[in-house]
Structure formats: structure tokens, C-alpha cells
Amino acid sequence: MSVELDVFVGNTTIMDEEVYQLWLDGHTVNDAVKVRMEGGVMDECEASKDVLLSDTMDQYRTFQMCERLLHSPAKLANQLLFQIPPHRQIMLIERCSRDALIQLTHLFQRSHNSLFLYLFVKPPPLCYVSSHGNLFFVSLSLFRYYAFDDTFVREVLGKKLSKGTKKDLDDISAKTNVTLKSCRRQFDNFKRVFKVVEELKGPLVENIRQHFLLSDKLARDYAAIVFFANNRFETGKRKLQYLSFQDFAFCAGQLISNWTVGAVDNMVEDMDVDLDKEFLQELKELKILITDKDLLDQHKSLVCTALRGKTKVFIEMENNFKNLSRGLINIAAKLTNTKDVRDFFIDLVEKFIEPCRSDRWTAADMKLYLTHYTNSAHILDTFKHQVVWDRYMGVVKSCIFKMYHD
Secondary structure (H helix, E strand, O other), rough: OOOOOOOOOOOEEOHHHHHHHHHHHHOOOOHHHHHHOOOOOOHHHHHOOOHHHHHHHHHHHHHHHHHHHHHHHHHHOOOOOOOHHHHHHHHHHOOOHHHHHHHHHHHHOOOOOOOOOEEOOOOOOEEEOOOOOHHHHHHHHHHOOOOOHHHHHHHHHHOOOOOOHHHOOOHHHHHHHEEEEEEEEHHHHHHHHHHOOOEEEEOHHHHHHHHHHOHHHHHHHHHHHEEEEEEEEOOOHHHOOOOOHHHHHHHHHHHHHHOOOOOOOOOOOOOOOOEOHHHHHHHHHHHHHHHHHHHHHHHHHHHHHHHHOOOOOOOHHHHHHHHHHHHHHHHHHHOOHHHHHHHHHHHOOOEEEEHHHHHHOOOHHHHHHHHHHHHHHHHHHOOOOOOHHHHHHHHHHHHHHOOOOO
């Protein structure tokens, strides 16, 4: 029996943003079809359920073929297999601001022979121009493929990116309500980025941005994940559960910028991943602020004089000064030990944030106290470690300010 078929052959890759997101979220084809039907797609195109199923399956296959390229974004930018229609390029470009579009045009005119150019703009975070028409797919794919759920990353932050952690993804999926497939994709992305950048010289954020073509914000978030995984900071204790991933990401940025080897020498290997061991040794010198009774009393007097009349919790600040100072200095002095490095955030909460919270300090009280506490040390005649002090307290202040909330 003969059958007549109408066949159309073309080289344009058809990609639906909604289906792509459903694929990334780990939905099955049938689930994706159900979501699309509920969204009214069949009314828009007057298609049958069988046609919608076939279209969804076809796009899922396309995304699966593209996935290996997404693992190495530079290959994606240079590939010729998937041809993206020009109107998709225009659609994305027109979402840029007018000034960014002018800059992009000038950049393209100056470098029209370049295969791949990119420009960081807001919004959107990143626009791409490719002589092979990959603008839409590169930008959409990279941003969405390497995006992650804050609730998921919060569960794995600071853990070793190993098979052992991956075995726990079933439980994490159930806890966070993120599909297991999406959890695995996100975890594999974290691990992939970690492996690529861990041995590179140069700034961590810049290395991630260049190798994976991510926006500045997303590259910084990945840098935080890599940094926490490398140093194995404890983030899972009950007392730390109130802190979000973005709280920790901010603190990671402070540590990377000020406490790593790269903060003083930008040509050292692993410069933004490993803490500066020489600096951590120097922190022991700060103990003189609590072991020398005269210095401790003088420091307290200077701080309390500056605070008197400026806060409603002055009495509490004055009474607790020595305990709070010992807490901060002892944290510094023990950072040469790997375990104490891992416990850095729990120590800040237990030894400083919780006592202040129990005395009902406001965020403004906290800033006022730490500002005078830090600055007053410069007036102490016999204290000779101001450079180390500022490097330490600059980060500690910023982290505590970020962490001091409900």
C-alpha cells in the first residue's frame, strides 16, 4: 500500500524557549506536553496532541544533541551544525539598551571578521554576535544551562563535589522540590567548572567568565561555589540555616578579594582558590589585643568613649566588649587550622552575632560598634600590626554586616 507524504527539509534549527526550560527543569516529554497544553499552545497553533507530542520529542532530541556542546561553550560558539535564524538574533539584540546596542554595533563593525564576539550589558547580562548566526542559541543556552536553583546550591554549598555527594541528590531533590534530573545537571555543572579552573592562574571570576562565557554575576556565583568547595566551609549547621546562598556568595567574594594569595600576587597558581597561608600565620599576632591587659583595657576605653550617647545598647556593648573582642581575635588566631577555617562562619555566628542578637542590637548598632572597634586599634600606641588588622577586620566586618539579619 502506497502512502503519500509531504516532506520539508531545511537546515534551520527550531528551538522553543519554553520547551528548552522544561527540558532543563528535568520534565519528561509527557510532562512537558501537559504543561504546554495547559499554557494554551494548542489554541495558538491549532495543533493536535499528537503533533504537540512529536514537536516536543523532536526538540528534546535537539537539546540532548546540543548538550555536549554546552559543556564546552567555546565549541558551541564555533560550531556549524545548528543554524539559528537571523530573526532570533534581532529579537535578542533589541532587548539590549539603546546605548549597548550602539556599542555592540560599533564592536561588530570593527571586528566583523571575528567568529565570536561578546559584550557585557545590562539588561540582558550578555549579548553575543556570531558570524554563523549563533546569537540566540548561545546566549539562551549558556545562561539557562548554567543557571541554578538557590535552594539546591544551598544544600551542596561547601561540600566536596564528589560521587559521595552526588549519591545524596535523591534526598536533596525531595527536600528542595527540584527534579532529580535538574539537580544532577546543576551538580555536574559545578563539578565541571571546578575541574576546569582549579589549576588555572589568574582571577577566578575572570577564568570562569572566559572559559564558560558566563555573565559577570553568574561567574561570581560560580566562583563562590568553587571557593567554598575547595575550602570545605561548613554551611549546613542549624545555626547557619537562616543564611541564603547569596549571603555566602557575598562573603566568598570578600574572602577571595582580600584573603587569598591572589589578593597580593596576581600571578600565583590557585590564587583565588586557596587562602594566603602567610597571612593566616600573621593573624596570630593579633592575640596581643586580648592577652595584653593594658592594651585590652585601652582598646575598650577608646571604643566605649566613641560609642557613649550614640546607641541605646551602650551598656550591653560596654559590658560585653571583652568577650566580643576575644571572640573575634580567637577566630583570627585559629585560622591556621583547617578545621577552624571550615568553621569560620559558624564561629562568627556563635561568638559574635548571637551574643549581639540576644542583646537586641540593631544592624545600625552593629555597624557603629564594628567601625569604632576597628578604627580604635589604630590609636593604640603599642599595637604594631595595623596592616594585618585591617586586612582581617575588613572582611570580618563585611561578612558580619551581611550575616546579621533574621
